[in-house]
Amino acid sequence: DAKTTQPTSMDCAEGRAANLPCNHSTISGNEYVYWYRQIHSQGPQYIIHGLKNNETNEMASLIITEDRKSSTLILPHATLRDTAVYYCIVRPYNNNDMRFGAGTRLTVKP
Amino acid sequence: DARVTQTPRDKVTEMGQEVTMRCQPILGHNTVFWYRQTMMQGLELLAYFRNRAPLDDSGMPKDRFSAEMPDATLATLKIQPSEPRDSAVYFCASGPGGTSASDTQYFGPGTRLTVL
Numbered sequence: 001d002a003k004t005t006q007p008t009s010m011d012c013a014e015g016r017a018a019n020l021p022c023n024h025s026t027i028s029g030n031e032y033v034y035w036y037r038q039i040h041s042q043g044p045q046y047i048i049h050g051l052k053n054n055e056t057n058e059m060a061s062l063i064i065t066e067d068r069k070s071s072t073l074i075l076p077h078a079t080l081r082d083t084a085v086y087y088c089i090v091r092p093y094n095n096n097d098m099r100f101g102a103g104t105r106l107t108v109k110p
Numbered sequence: 111d112a113r114v115t116q117t118p119r120d121k122v123t124e125m126g127q128e129v130t131m132r133c134q135p136i137l138g139h140n141t142v143f144w145y146r147q148t149m150m151q152g153l154e155l156l157a158y159f160r161n162r163a164p165l166d167d168s169g170m171p172k173d174r175f176s177a178e179m180p181d182a183t184l185a186t187l188k189i190q191p192s193e194p195r196d197s198a199v200y201f202c203a204s205g206p207g208g209t210s211a212s213d214t215q216y217f218g219p220g221t222r223l224t225v226l
Contacts, residue, residue: 034214043114043201043217044153087153096141096205096213097166100153 004088009105012082018075020104022088025069032091033064034098035073037084044087044100047073078108112136114218116202122224128190131221134183135204142185143203143215144170144177153201159185160207192225199223 005023012018024033034049048055048062050071055062061074075082087103115134123129135142143158157167162179170177174196176188189196199222203215 043203043220046214046216049214096143096158096160096215097155098215099155102152 003099004090004101006086006088006101006104008102009107011107011109012075012078014080014108014110015077018078018082018106018108020073020075020086020088020106021070022073023070024088024090027068027090028092030092033062033068033071034089034091035060035062036087036089036100037082038087038103039081039084047086049091078106080108080110082106083108114202114204114216116200116218116221118221119219120222120224122226123192124226125193126191127225128188129192129196129223129225131187131200131202131223133185133187133202133204133218135185135202136216137183138206139204139216140182140207141205141213141215142179143205144185144187145201145203145217146198147201147220148198156187156200189223192223194225197223197225 032049032051035047036044038044048060050062064071085103085105087100089098091098117132141160144156145153147153156170157177159179179185199220201217201220203217205213205215
């Protein structure tokens with residue numbers, strides 16, 4: 001399975017956009033990019049996923065490069081409640097096995 | 111608001127005791143997953159079920175751990191006998207069980223297990 005590389009930590013000012021990068025240079029054609037986050041003491045929360053096209057939902061936008069070797073999760077207007085660990089996961093189409101890495105610890109500051 | 115529920119939320123027990131953790135998946139979901147999270151190892155998949163049948167439990171220590179789904183509304187994870195190294199937060203997740211790519215997993219709040 002493809003591995004992902006994320007920065008260990010990032011800061012973002014409240015109200016600004018948070019852009020979280022993820023490298024997945026070994027991704028194969030049938031693998032999806034998933035993003036989850038985990039707020040302290042809670043279970044992981046699904047954010048968004050995509051294959052090739054950019055995706056947007058009520059929580060975030062996912063931008064996937066044309067070669068699919070990297071992606072960026074965008075929280076358009078970060079709030080203090082968005083402080084969490086964000087996990088980027090590459091998941092095969094036919095496999096339920098999701099491998100969580102260390103993720104990026106995002107701290108939103110007032 | 112449909113959610114995965116887990117009980118107990120916290121469990122403190124002594125080494126050698128049996129521990130049973132329970133999970134109620136979201137109604138209508140037919141895939142259930144068990145994860146364990148520790149500071150050292152992060153989130154690890156232990157086992158998962160589809161339509162109550164175990165599909166993969168390769169991440170689970172077989173000698174002391176067992177996972178079952180007695181019915182569609184209940185999944186259990188049992189540790190017997192428990193050891194201090196089993197101390198962790200155990201998460202259950204469920205998914206709608208559509209095509210695998212769209213089988214988003216929804217997590218419960220977890221059971222924090224402490225084995226003394």
